[in-house]
Amino acid sequence: MSHAAFDRVAELYRSARFAPDATVAEMRTAFAGGAGPIPGDVEATPDAVAGRPALRLRAEGGSEAGALLYLHGGGYVIGSARTGAGVAAALARRTGTTAWSLDYRLAPEHRFPDPVDDAVAAYRELLDAAGPDRLLLAGDSAGGGLAVATLVAARGLGLPMPAAVAVFSPWTDLTLSGDSIADRVGDDPLFTIDDLRGYAARYLPESGAAGAAEAAASPLASPVFADLRGLPPMFVHVGSRELLLDDAVRLAANAARADVDVVLEVAARAPHNMPTLVGVLEEADRAVERAGDFLAARLPARVGVR
Template sequence: MSDQEQGVAVQARRIPFPSSISPEARASLERLVGEDGVPLNALYTMPLPDDHAGWMAVKAAADGHYAAAVERLAGTLRSSVETIHAGDATIHVATPEAISKPDCAYLDFHGGALVVGGGAACRAQARMQADQHGARCYGVDYRMPPEHPYPAALDDAMAAYRHVLERHAPSRILVGGRSAGGNLAVAMLLRAKDEGLPLPAGLILLSPEVDLTESGDSFQVNQMVDVVLPGSLMRNNQLYAGGADLSHPYLSPLFGDLTGFPPTFLQSGTRDLFLSNAVRMHRALRQARVDAELHVFEAMPHGGFMGNTPEDLDLAQEVSRFARTQWGDV
């Protein structure tokens, strides 16, 4: 038996949604699964890395989905937003209606499997962060493949960070990223450290995609259990890398030198395909003597329960508490 074949044999079975979560969270999970028990998202297959037309179709469909989601947010967001440019980077700067922390900044990187999630969705997310934290949020609308593979997104991240550093003291800056955005947030700090730039006051990583090699345990254990992200994103990762080594720390920052990193908040869920990313990142930070806290939510899939469930609200409160602490506003 080869090493690839060794492991635990699991019998075919249907895994129920637990009673240990809120009714709202359970309903969220149920909406994402068909009657046959297969996650609805498992029906979609990503194109091969060299299928440019296929990827453009994926992006167009995602843009339509995000546009509908943003429209549903209309009237709930209070902050204003303007779009600026720093080099090749596009940045959506959201300012709270009543800004309580005028000297603070939140530099935000959106998710979207390294391929989608920009444009209107990025603008809306910047406004949501500004509303949540009462501080100016800089949402980085980084360039993405297939038109712009690595290192375009990381170059944009660096340009945005330099822009923010020119306007805010490092001790008043927080950097945050969700999923793919977590990859860019950590990779950017690794590169900033390599280039001698000061690091921010804190780092917030929500189910971060910090290992593009997908070597963690949960990529197998939570496959088809995570109803939001039921399977591998390797095709996305290869498209993003554009032939570069996926294990390089600027692509898989889990493998970088994390010494000197700021206090870090990490989140995942027991059903998150990326759970191993958060767990391993937390251990790597602790081994580098970085103050890091890990929050794992019961039965939560990738990205949360997608709504105002008690669990989602609990997570938001924890993030706000961490941000206040790092800004010195306890």
């Protein structure tokens, strides 16, 4: 896609930004209204995983032998299983698996580490059902950071790792210490630094400035600071104009240093979370296809790929 086309997408992002005084309820309603399409050949069924609501997504001809856990974005404050379902469905179709898009608990009602606990519980249930070599994990934005944190937590519990993980524009540093947080200001059409600070403040514990700062730097809130040794093969996608560019770049670099098989894709001039426009934007379709191919290549051959 040309840079001019990405610029047109960026203008749409700017027009959809939340007002500075928007309430959490207003943000959730507006974000829900922007949920992308679910492919017509994918059956979406309300379900539950580890006691949390989820959408079960299975393409025609998909396999029952493989499972994919998808964690939606939204700064840990907004979003739902439905807003993550478009990418989850596309990945399920590409990998031949059944996907579950999870409704983990949201802040500020449920702060860190509640979403991590929900994701780990769902991971454990799908791990028991599918087995590690047939289980995949994916997520976007905050859900991408949560996916990596889930793996770090699961490893700490002695649980086996899945076949692979894919993350799109992952938010992996709630301390906001990446260089791109400052040098992409004004170029990122979706976020300002204050936006990210607002999401982090709602998610982190209300234990005072010191307690919040300590939580923000912990590996399960900011997995860019985690030891990534032993994690599964990882696919990372990010746009070059994002405030969160360095969250993705440092995550991939740390994975490489930890001897994790990792692919980093940086889409020049793409805005935040571009792959979530799957079904709407051709370049988003191609990015999700590449992620799906990466995931599918790590599955046993008998888990069919469409």
